Amino acid sequence: MLTEFHPPYEKGGAQQISGQRHLPSGSFHKIDRRTALKGLGALTFGVALTACSQGKTPAAKAASTAAADGPHILDGHRPDVLEGPALFISIAADNTPTITCSRSEMGQQTWTAMTQIIADELDVAWDKIEIHQAIGDARYGDQNTDGSTSVRNHFTRLRQVGATMRLMLRQAAANEWGVDVTEVTAELGVLKSGSKTLTYGDVAEAAAALPVPDAAVVPLKTRKDWRYIGKPVPSVTVPKIIRGEGTYGMDVQIPNMVYAAIARPPAHLSTVKSFDARAAMAVTGVLKIVQLDHPKGPVVYQPLGGVAVIATDTWAAIQGRDALNITWNDGPNSQYNSKEYAKTLMASANAPGTAKLTRGDTMAALKEGTKTISADYYASHLSQAPMEPPAATAQWKGDELHVWASTQNPQSGRSTLASILGIPPEKVICNVTWLGGGFGRKSKPDFLVEAAILAKDMGQPVKVVWTREDDLGHGYFHSVSAQHFEGALDESGKTTAILHRTAFPSISSTFAGDAADGPSDGELGLGAVDNPFAAPNLQVEACKAKAHIRIGWLRSVANVYHSFGVQSFANELAYAAEREPLEYLMELIGDDRDIDPKTDSAPYTNYGASLEEHPISTARLKAVLQKAADMANWGRDMPKGHGLGIAVHRSFLSYVATAIEVKVTDDGEISFPGIWSAVDAGTVVNPKHTAAQIEGGTIYGLSNALFGEITAKNGVIEQKNFPDWRVMRISEAPRDFAVHIIDSQAAPGGVGEPGTPPAAPALTNAIFAATGMRMRKLPILGQSNRLDMSTAKRT
Amino acid sequence: MAITLKINGENKLVSAPEGTPLLWVLRDHLGLTGTKFGCGVAQCGACTVHVDGTPIRSCITAHEDVEGLEVTTIEGKEGKEAAAIRKAWEAIDVPQCGYCQAGQIMSAVALLEENKSPNDDDIDAAMDGNICRCATYVRIRAAIKDAASSL
Numbered sequence: 001m002l003t004e005f006h007p008p009y010e011k012g013g014a015q016q017i018s019g020q021r022h023l024p025s026g027s028f029h030k031i032d033r034r035t036a037l038k039g040l041g042a043l044t045f046g047v048a049l050t051a052c053s054q055g056k057t058p059a060a061k062a063a064s065t066a067a068a069d070g071p072h073i074l075d076g077h078r079p080d081v082l083e084g085p086a087l088f089i090s091i092a093a094d095n096t097p098t099i100t101c102s103r104s105e106m107g108q109q110t111w112t113a114m115t116q117i118i119a120d121e122l123d124v125a126w127d128k129i130e131i132h133q134a135i136g137d138a139r140y141g142d143q144n145t146d147g148s149t150s151v152r153n154h155f156t157r158l159r160q161v162g163a164t165m166r167l168m169l170r171q172a173a174a175n176e177w178g179v180d181v182t183e184v185t186a187e188l189g190v191l192k193s194g195s196k197t198l199t200y201g202d203v204a205e206a207a208a209a210l211p212v213p214d215a216a217v218v219p220l221k222t223r224k225d226w227r228y229i230g231k232p233v234p235s236v237t238v239p240k241i242i243r244g245e246g247t248y249g250m251d252v253q254i255p256n257m258v259y260a261a262i263a264r265p266p267a268h269l270s271t272v273k274s275f276d277a278r279a280a281m282a283v284t285g286v287l288k289i290v291q292l293d294h295p296k297g298p299v300v301y302q303p304l305g306g307v308a309v310i311a312t313d314t315w316a317a318i319q320g321r322d323a324l325n326i327t328w329n330d331g332p333n334s335q336y337n338s339k340e341y342a343k344t345l346m347a348s349a350n351a352p353g354t355a356k357l358t359r360g361d362t363m364a365a366l367k368e369g370t371k372t373i374s375a376d377y378y379a380s381h382l383s384q385a386p387m388e389p390p391a392a393t394a395q396w397k398g399d400e401l402h403v404w405a406s407t408q409n410p411q412s413g414r415s416t417l418a419s420i421l422g423i424p425p426e427k428v429i430c431n432v433t434w435l436g437g438g439f440g441r442k443s444k445p446d447f448l449v450e451a452a453i454l455a456k457d458m459g460q461p462v463k464v465v466w467t468r469e470d471d472l473g474h475g476y477f478h479s480v481s482a483q484h485f486e487g488a489l490d491e492s493g494k495t496t497a498i499l500h501r502t503a504f505p506s507i508s509s510t511f512a513g514d515a516a517d518g519p520s521d522g523e524l525g526l527g528a529v530d531n532p533f534a535a536p537n538l539q540v541e542a543c544k545a546k547a548h549i550r551i552g553w554l555r556s557v558a559n560v561y562h563s564f565g566v567q568s569f570a571n572e573l574a575y576a577a578e579r580e581p582l583e584y585l586m587e588l589i590g591d592d593r594d595i596d597p598k599t600d601s602a603p604y605t606n607y608g609a610s611l612e613e614h615p616i617s618t619a620r621l622k623a624v625l626q627k628a629a630d631m632a633n634w635g636r637d638m639p640k641g642h643g644l645g646i647a648v649h650r651s652f653l654s655y656v657a658t659a660i661e662v663k664v665t666d667d668g669e670i671s672f673p674g675i676w677s678a679v680d681a682g683t684v685v686n687p688k689h690t691a692a693q694i695e696g697g698t699i700y701g702l703s704n705a706l707f708g709e710i711t712a713k714n715g716v717i718e719q720k721n722f723p724d725w726r727v728m729r730i731s732e733a734p735r736d737f738a739v740h741i742i743d744s745q746a747a748p749g750g751v752g753e754p755g756t757p758p759a760a761p762a763l764t765n766a767i768f769a770a771t772g773m774r775m776r777k778l779p780i781l782g783q784s785n786r787l788d789m790s791t792a793k794r795t
Numbered sequence: 796m797a798i799t800l801k802i803n804g805e806n807k808l809v810s811a812p813e814g815t816p817l818l819w820v821l822r823d824h825l826g827l828t829g830t831k832f833g834c835g836v837a838q839c840g841a842c843t844v845h846v847d848g849t850p851i852r853s854c855i856t857a858h859e860d861v862e863g864l865e866v867t868t869i870e871g872k873e874g875k876e877a878a879a880i881r882k883a884w885e886a887i888d889v890p891q892c893g894y895c896q897a898g899q900i901m902s903a904v905a906l907l908e909e910n911k912s913p914n915d916d917d918i919d920a921a922m923d924g925n926i927c928r929c930a931t932y933v934r935i936r937a938a939i940k941d942a943a944s945s946l
Binding site: 241385467729737 | 811915928936
């Protein structure tokens with residue numbers, strides 16, 4: 001673990017945390033809104049200063065109009081009046097710093113992490129900070145909160161933001177005192193030179209008038225001087241959550257608002273033929289029935305169409321929706337049967353595909369092997385199923401559209417709304433609420449568009465609520481996948497060749513429609529062409545696969561099935577060679593080196609990062625593998641029915657190895673006596689929350705591997721709600737989970753997703769160790785509570 | 796017809812059609828949005844509130860059925876068990892996205908009110924109806940034990 005730390009806000013030690021720490025509140029309450037505006041007036045730049053201090057900014061005009069005792073709406077900063085560090089920081093005359101978080105908070109603790117980074121370089125007291133949520137605006141840089149990018153892509157910029165503001169405050173104090181800036185220190189919101197002191201708030205207005213220095217001349221703290229970065233700073237959202245405070249998309253309430261539920265086409269891209277609304281209109285509270293256009297061309301983020309019921313509360317809207325009598329036209333996917341499709345997909349993976357990585361001569365080496373093995377792996381469609389189903393509220397204020405939603409991507413929300421509603425993007429204000437989980441689903445702003453269309457039709461604010469049935473029935477699903485592997489061993493048991501064929505409908509199908517036919521290069525870079533094995537002959541092939549439902553991102557995306565395949569097959573090779581699996585996996589990875597898939601003619605973009613800063617390092621991969629093995633006390637004698645499995649995977653620039661001990665009873669019940677993960681995410685901003693992400697990401701992966709199965713019959717998703725869509729519950733979850741974070745000064749990698757990929761193969765390898773049964777198809781249990789033990793080999 | 800419900804110790808006049816679940820009365824009519832909607836069929840526990848001290852799923856409970864009873868939501872839940880649970884939740888940062896946590900906390904508080912030192916099986920039995928998609932289960936279990944030991 002990182003160095004133990006007793007930060008200033010925890011002076012009394014852990015027992016007093018709840019009493020000591022401040023609750024930085026968001027922009028969700030009117031009082032915070034005023035604080036933020038006051039801050040804006042005090043420290044902004046150029047002409048904006050005047051405008052803000054006169055309260056004439058669009059932000060001021062859009063100030064909260066929350067109902068007297070109803071909860072909260074939020075209006076974010078309007079960055080069109082700001083530039084430089086003032087985009088992210090304002091300092092009020094009373095010295096309160098307000099930090100704007102441009103990333104969406106969905107449980108990964110980005111409010112805490114982004115604030116740690118800025119506040120460290122700004123050097124302000126933690127318990128004084130207010131936190132504000134940004135609206136969607138390109139000036140913040142990328143706001144798409146997926147790909148585990150918040151820290152890894154914004155770390156340096158946000159440090160510069162904080163440091164730039166701090167330098168300007170020092171300069172303003174230096175001007176005030178008539179001394180050189182080098183004689184002014186700035187610490188915890190206080191400026192000092194000799195015996196003279198001022199607060200940041202005292203000089204904020206003067207600092208605002210200074211030119212913004214170039215980032216290149218702004219000094220950043222050295223690592224040893226970090227006050228918050230790398231420390232287990234407590235969450236800033238938890239104190240609100242435990243009191244039922246904070247506003248999620250589902251919670252937004254604004255005056256004169258009505259509620260909508262939508263009956264969407266049962267099969268993807270089918271359409272409304274006719275409908276009878278009489279029974280729906282008879283439901284008390286139902287106000288109006290509106291038919292929505294069906295999508296044209298590739299679906300992208302268009303609403304799916306159907307019929308909306310608008311009512312005075314959510315319950316009436318749902319009751320009205322369920323009372324609609326709709327006849328649907330068959331569509332292009334109304335024949336989709338996932339059970340049949342599994343065979344088609346597996347056949348595709350068993351035929352030669354397009355070679356995407358070629359090292360040596362794999363086909364020849366496979367023929368020459370002393371021993372050859374092959375294996376096919378299959379994994380079902382999955383649903384992200386965040387606890388909060390999608391929800392969005394829209395309000396038209398003249399020609400300006402205001403939306404509040406639990407969106408992972410307010411910029412694509414803004415551009416999509418502008419495009420579909422036919423208004424300029426600058427007329428769209430996309431406010432971000434807290435997200436009750438996202439997992440990729442809420443990167444798509446289709447539900448925002450539904451709200452905007454209906455609010456326009458109604459002439460009043462509308463909240464669109466997705467029910468769980470809507471979420472499961474009409475999602476952007478994680479792709480079904482089939483993979484075929486072949487491997488050759490020489491007489492010593494060494495692996496000489498690996499063939500990996502992968503077939504799955506691509507996320508590209510959502511954007512390109514039928515033109516997409518199988519894996520995209522981007523998806524192959526998620527665990528296929530970045531294969532870490534040193535085999536002299538390696539071939540990765542992409543095989544065709546058409547989509548018949550909307551395909552989208554789910555936590556760690558194609559890494560989920562690629563890691564399952566690659567790490568399972570490595571385990572199968574070890575047993576074929578009659579070798580100890582961990583030792584064999586280490587040998588497969590081979591010598592310490594940095595891998596560049598392009599050397600083997602593979603397309604590879606390394607999660608958008610350079611390979612110089614973020615190499616694929618086999619040394620780091622092996623280090624986490626060894627650490628997880630050590631934590632699990634690998635090699636110990638196991639009780640009857642117990643097995644240890646291990647897997648390692650690099651994704652989103654971070655390395656995670658997970659060892660799982662399973663217990664499988666004679667009648668096939670599975671439990672987890674222990675799970676151990678080691679993560680190397682480079683520089684870690686918050687070890688406490690990094691560990692939580694590895695725990696959560698791993699169990700999310702285990703839940704999917706054990707139970708997760710979305711199926712379609714005649715184009716209609718068969719899972720309607722929990723528990724048809726089964727997710728792990730506390731009695732099924734591991735009772736203990738140990739995470740070790742490798743101490744590293746490397747550039748930061750992601751932490752939200754990398755825990756997920758090793759979970760499934762560590763589990764299936766453990767089940768093999770316990771039972772001799774190889775699990776090549778996910779989910780392992782589905783709706784069953786027991787493994788079929790008929791082929792088990794018990795020792 | 797309007798009826799009076801006692802929510803968090805206050806009388807609230809509610810006018811909703813018969814059969815409207817307590818969940819939507821709390822959220823849409825009274826603005827108490829701390830109680831969450833996750834499934835609508837009593838399978839996820841996000842909507843858990845206490846009625847006369849017993850945890851119930853407000854998404855399947857008709858609001859008129861709690862007339863004359865004491866309804867307590869996350870916003871109003873106090874007492875030494877609630878304080879201990881909140882303190883334990885904060886100490887190890889149990890919540891991630893937090894959406895299910897009102898329900899988790901209401902179930903956990905009810906458990907401690909009944910059982911001062913729950914074992915793992917007791918925790919499983921009391922908490923199995925509360926799904927957490929962020930999978931904070933390991934910390935939920937640890938925090939319940941921490942809270943119990945502090946009482």
